[in-house]
Amino acid sequence: MPKPILLWKLLLGLLWKLLLGLTLGLGGFGAPAMAEEPDAKSLFEKGVVFLEADQMFEDKEAGQYVARGDVEVRYKNRILRADEVIYVPEQNKVHAKGSVTVIESDGTVSFAEEVELNDDLATGVALGFFARLDNDATIGAASAIHSNAGRKNTLQKAFYTACKACMNEDGTPGKPTWRLRARKAVQNQDHHMIYYRDAIFEIKGIPVMYSPYFAHADPTAGRRSGLLFPNAGQSGKYGLYYEQPYYKVISPYSDITITPRAFTKVRPVIFADYRKQFYSGNVRIKGGITHERDFDSNGVRFGDDEVRGFILGEGKFRINSNWKWGFSAEVVTDDLLFRRYDINFTDETRGLFRNTSNRLSSQLFAVGQGEDYFASISAVEYQGLRAGDNDDQLPIAGPLIDAKKIYDDPVFGGKFTLGLNTAVLNRVDGINSRRASASLDWNRRFVSKSGIITKPYAMGRVDYYNIENEAFRADLGTTNQNIGRALGTAGAEIRWPWMKAGQKVNWVVEPIVHLSASPEGDGIDNFDVITIDNLGNVTRTSTSLLPVEDSLSIEFDESNLFRSSRATGHDVWEDGLRASVGGRISARWGNSGFASLTAGRAFRSTTNTGYTTGSSLQGKSSDYVAGVTFNTGAPLRFSSHVRLDPDSFEINRFDVLASTRLKKDKLGPLSKILHEVRSTVKYTTMPARATGGTALNELTFSSQAFFSKNWGVRFDMLHDFEQDKTRRTSLGLVYDDDCSRFELTFVRDNTVDRLLRSGDSIRFQFTLATLGSFGGN
Template sequence: MKQIPTRFLIPILCTLGGFAGFSHTAMAEDAPKAVTEENQPVLLEADELIDDAQNNRYIARGNVEAHFDGRILTADTLYYYPETKRIHAIGSVVIVDTGGKVEFAEEMELTDNLSSAVALAFFARLANNATIGATQATHSKDGKRNTLTKAFYTACKACAGKDGSHKPTWRLRARKVVQNQETKMINYRDAVLEVKGIPVFYSPFFSHPDPEAGRRSGLLFPQVRQSGKYGFSYEQPYYQVLGPYADATLTPRVFTKLNPLILGEYRRNFHTGQIRTNGSLTYEQDFDGQGTTFGKQKFRGHIFAEGKFKLSDTWVWGFGAAGVTDDLFLRRYDIQGENTTRGIYRTNSLRLNNQIYAQGQSEQFFAQAGILRFQGLRAGDVDDQFPIVGPLFDMRRKVKDPVFDGTLMLRANTVTLTRIDGTDSRRASVSVDWSRRLVSKSGMILRPFAQGRTDLYQVHNPDFFADLGSNNRSIARALGVVGADFRWPFFRPGRNVSWTIEPLLQLAASPNGDGVGTYNSFTTDSSGNVVATQRSIIPNEDSIAVEFDGSSLFSTNRFSGFDRWEGGVRANVGGRIAGRWGKNGEVSLLAGQTFRTRVNTDFTLASGLREKTSDYVSTFSISPGPILKLRTHARFDKNDFSVRRVESDVTVSLRKDQMGPLGKVLHSFNASVGYLNFDDAIASGRPREEVRGRATVGLTEHWSVMGSATRNLASKRATGINLGIIYKDNCSSLEITYRNNNTTDRTLTPNASIGIRFTLVTLGSFGSP
């Protein structure tokens, strides 16, 4: 076998390695800048190697295969002309590079310095499974342009059908495609979008940024939608790059029933963090769910912003901002984000939260500080009655107990609440928690615990004057609790099912009451009579909601905040049983009840904790396998065992081979059902009962139908219905959806909408779901 000089093969492999990156990278960028014979060996194999001195060329013929720097070249025949420095590969030319891209050509000719290159019958499979092809591919002499003639591009898998034909879900064809290396844009002439071989869209000119060239300014795919409240809408985003670390998107949205809306988004990354902002603006009247306008025209809009920055390995700081001109603005224009938390302090439903914060955390230490301001979106909300929270400070540190060999948690917490209209207060709290885990020889687990806390309050309350003779009070109180947790797990292995049974007991003792006095608040009832109500001098700002269920059964203080304290002597009694079988099968039940020596009036009657004997609570879950999962939280009346509260969710997921006879007509089935029934006394004073469900039925491998609904069983009315038809394969998806929002909030009435979204993988989405 005669060896061809290494220097002849190096330009072949460096050059040909660039064609597969046509739509993503410049060929010149794929070529190594410096290659030497010593550090880049070439392995060349062929049936025949010829030094054709008469024609001044070298020939490799028959099963030509060359390996260079991780790349592989195969061809039927390869010619190298050293005088003209021209390379010519003929017959089933295939190049595989290190990135996984595969290139095919029937014939390829190029110069060894990359000044020009031409491939005939060119086809490439890219690393992202996309394919590109052309009758001819050319690399310009100046290295600034790659040109494809009679080209096509698709992200669908390149495989033939049963009849031998190949019709991908979609394919973009063009008479000419030019990749400009300077502008990093790909331009199409006479572009045609084909769906299953049928032309559906034509454009004489079409362009988009090079997918691997980074961010590029330009128009994004539009979104269209039909809705009863604003008619037909068209949304056209424009994306603008503002440097290497910032960008912005401006999106006009036009309607047939309303004035246009402008949406904008700005993003910027810094060395230590990032900020994100978005907002909208319009000049319009109010309108209902049918698009009927009323009221005065004025500027309306919203703004959301958040940022987070790293100060050190331990500390970060950030902010979150949210504001709207109208309570119903976001829901009128279907703008998402009203319940999104921006920052470390979580927001409540339909309450916008503005905050600035700092947070530090290590293995034994945690601290955070912040300032918060709220805007209410519910009917009856008065923003001046919401407090300005801040400064708010919380610090915790865990230390080892040197005396009793337990764990100590030291905590300090302060907060200031200021209102334009209402009660102002300041609080400072210091607490110490101690606990230790002990395990007996018989397996009983004992955890004694103790907590002590001191609170200092300053309260300014206009209601104080009538009963106390002053608007201001300074209050100090000392609180504490001691007790122990007992657990005794018993494990019984079995051939089919292994069981764990665990009796649970918690004993806790605290002083009764909240440690402070009361005052009389005077109001007038509907008959004009003056009614006096006793209230605690300490306002209840952070302990209003109490959730009594399986997760809080063994909590020493079921109030979530500082303003209320669970006092008295009580015993929390319960048990847990759990079973496991196979790889994924499991079932568990936790149930229990609370007993106390006296009534605790700090709890409401609706909480189930006020009396000496509490309601029963339980948590049940079962999962025979990945097919079925059920989880239920329930609370039952202590006297007649009637249901006081239940939250239940069940999910079912079936593949074609798991559906029995239905598998002959269906491909898959996924469904979830949730049921709620509880006394929503805090929010409305009325019982709430709701059922919601969602299902997706796979008709074939690619086609499915979906539906979801929520129904208020108390009002016997569906509050929301969604229906849809979905097509999805490896390179595209189509969603046609119908949405019916049947809720009413003040002037916002029920409405329905239809959305269509067509997604082409690697190119983008058109429409709106």
């Protein structure tokens, strides 16, 4: 008979095998398989295996060795705990009983009531198996069998969920929000997949769906190819539809999702979403294609069969720590294709420039930024989706260059900034323009003993233009004009902040005056636009040689009140003497409380026809402008802007944006029925005289109210007061917890675009953590 100490060495070696076996086998649901370790007995002799128990003894009658009472085995960063561990030499078996726990080095924990493992690790059995995975999911079974030969784990009466199982108030185990239960589950460790037989999907313990076969990627795996959750629904435009996404892993750095969508009224569409990660960046390209005719809101098809589709792509790459380059591609064959197939093409901002409403752009750009410089070069091509858009009249822009270099060495106590800017715009039908500009800015900051802050500045700029305009021919005899101009301005901004510190609120009152002076005129000559009516009468209209390209949309408010120029580009120039007079009052309290009011008005010595009439900047005095901001953090955020006519004090623009998020403890009496409320409201009104066209008067409202921690309702609305029409309304039921989100929403859309009129729809979306989402209309 071997000596006791040698028997315990052997037992410890086998216990290490048990621990490793649990890691390789039954613990494989939570961790990747490990490589073979050195001989366990030699490891023990080196003193690296630790065994601790209340009792350790030999049972000669039963022919077994027993460690009992809070047994713990440690090797490196792995731990095995059990109430009792028994080794039977004749059977080469090791049993672990009672609250068996295996803790992996990555924190993954597996549990079982009882484990039996042979010493060659070929087979292992666990009863009452349960594992907590690193993604907060759990998997369990009445019994689990591990086989090293096929590297498979077989679970009987298995379940899987990503939900936390909480205890009920009476101490009984709670039911997870959802659970996948199966008669049998097999984990293939080589393929990193889990296959289920007779799978039942349960919600709160209630079976809602059955499938004889189901599979998903092993939680220890990365990306896996396979079918994703399908989507289905119905629309008056294309009838019933069903789409089945398929996800394909192409390489460790690239994948593609292919989604065929079939309809009952029209022909199918195939969508694709391709992604690839490079060392220096990434590319994502989405697209769709079909062969179909046009169809209206009722699914009535007309016109010719054509190949129709779209591409939405983007790539961004690092050149070095300061420079990057990228591109975007946005192209569609039909203006209404996105609306016909309910494709959201505005879900992402692709490229360097954000698109305006119903416009696509394809861009190529490079951007660099350091501590004292910024530079960008880009090219952009546009595609219009509006009813009146003519792509031949939209510009192809490029190269667009914007560069600035700051010189820190003081000159007259201030800093210089050197700027370079170019814009080249070409059209198939319309005006072509090319511009190059160079500028030099200087600014400085003084603070007097009395606290007056003065910021003097000066700026000089030269512009060179080449304009091709067919309208030149009648008056000038040519369609091409070269224009050069030199511009300059100087001025100062003067602020005198007064502060009053209180016990709870700190106040700052700040009068502000901004003064600017520039030579009169913008350096551009005029020409006569000659028109002849049906009676032969000739009309001459004097117009600037320079078309306004980069300052078409100018909004005058308190944010640009104290600037020397409100133009957003280079084409419009403010000349003469100018003054902006106003002030700001602000208050701060607590950790995040802030409120401010900014108001003022602008004056000038000359008129400026470069600005639109609605901007109030054409005349010698502007509207009154004011802006209010109020922020208490999450509970309430409020901002408002107003523009008032200086004579009648009528509103030329008014908008307000307010958002709130109130928890149960902030709801007062409503806390008896509400758990949380989140709301956002935005209101904007502008009369026709301020827009230069159609009046704007609309309200957007969005709110979510939760009646419990998980259940709530949401409401969204867009109402046009000018036409007395609610353009869009949605009302939905929401469930949200740690492992799932469900939304059931009724949507009424009254938007009309040519032959397409939206209607009513019911949408649902079900998202399951670790498994994916599915839904439909």
